[in-house]
Amino acid sequence: MVDVRPGEERATLLACLYFFFTMASYFVLRPIRDEMAVASGVKSLSWLFAGTMTAMLLVNPLYGALVVRFPVKRFIAITYQVFALCLVLFYLLWRAGVNPTWTGRVFFVWTSVFNLFVVSVFWSVMADSFRSAQAKRLFGFIAVGGTLGSITGSAITATLVRALGSVNLLLVSMVLLEAAALLVALLPAPGPGAVRDDDAAAEADAGPALRRRAIGGSMWAGITHVMRSPYLTGIAGFLILYTLGSTVLYFAQTDIIGAHFASRDARTEALARIELTVQSVTALTQLFLTGRLIRTIGLPAALALMPAISVIGFAALGISGWGLVPVLGTYVAFNVARRASNYAVLNPAMEVLFTVVPREDKYKAKSFIETFVYRLGDQLGAWGYAGLAASGMGLPAISWVAVPVSMLFLGVGVWLGRRQVAMAREAGVGVEPVARGVALSA
DSSP states (O other): OOOOOTTTTHHHHHHHHHHHHHHHHHHHHHHHHHHHHHOOOHHHHHHHHHHHHHHHHHHHHHHHHHHHHHOOOHHHHHHHHHHHHHHHHHHHHHHOOOOHHHHHHHHHHHHHHHHHHHHHHHHHHHHHOOHHHHHHHHHHHHHHHHHHHHHHHHHHHHHHHHHHHHHHHHHHHHHHHHHHHHHHSSSOOOOOOOSSSTTTTHHHHHHHHHTSSSSSSTTHHHHHHHHHOHHHHHHHHHHHHHHHHHHHHHHHHHHHHHHOOOOHHHHHHHHHHHHHHHHHHHHHIIIIHHHHHHHHHHHHHHHHHHHHHHHHHHHHHHTTTTTTSSSHHHHHHHHHHHHHIIIIIIIIHHHHGGGSOOOOHHHHHHHHHHIIIIIHHHHHHHHHHHHHHHHOOOOHHHHHHHHHHHHHHHHHHHHHHHHHHHHHHHHHHHSOOOOOHHHHHH
């Protein structure tokens, strides 16, 4: 099922297992977070998104300071332990009954930050560890670990929320996160990866000693490098276009699920079951198709697949306003198709984009793009949705507005895919190494 080469097995399997526990931890929390958004109402979402974006702006320099000062494994461990302590704090606050409404809002913001940072950190390590050609073969399988973790986390919440309650599930999430943190210590030390500068050979010869050092540089490099590089700016723009569509769909979810399910537990269960369906479809696709699909159709087409689904899906939601198709069924089908194609194809393809940038950018610029820029896109989408709704437009009309945005999303994806292929060829990292094996070394 997987085109894995000699010397790659251990690193690939450990990465897969590490991603499993990371995503299981988050997906225990996701339905709880989404239910809080539904309970708060669609009018509160724009403020919750604004709070998340502000938190990202504040956290990014702190994360950059950790990257500058500590070796990779050390700052990953610190990041995970801070998140685990936060889960304990939320548990205690809810148990004590401290202002549940505001605690829930803070939890929504915190969970959004948690999700983006732990996933971004994971893929930063992967982009640092595997060359471009290896990434195209192996990232799909590694992503299966995250998908199975997502299924496990969603299933835990769907089956246990009525028996244990949402609050006690926070401790379950914390245990899973601690397991992920322990697996970081077992991973082989990441290598210099697909660095593109003239010092690539010297870095490779330096071996494990170099890879145990802190990355160094400036804590603000993530921001400045994105502004200077057209390629990184393109990735940032691509992510903003993705989040605009995702935000429209998330607002639609808040309205539709809120209208069809009355109780808090029923909404949580429905959201968890939708999540379970998404992750099940994703897992099957990743196991049998992703790695070979990206190599067969090429990176530009892989990056364009989900945007094409978005064009069709938003058009279908627009048609639902004419009464020709059921709103709930159309939403669920579109949501499952869009998010499954995102997890199974778009995400691994996007991670390949970072295999051709310098090592510092794999941690700093990548984190800035996937956290603050991601949430900036959310905020723009939230403001845009709120503005269109205030002008009297309903979900069907707003969905039609999302169609041309999705078309632009598709075009940028094709450009980025072609640019990555050219950069990999120029740097000589798009070709499989003959004897060196995986860049992860013990």
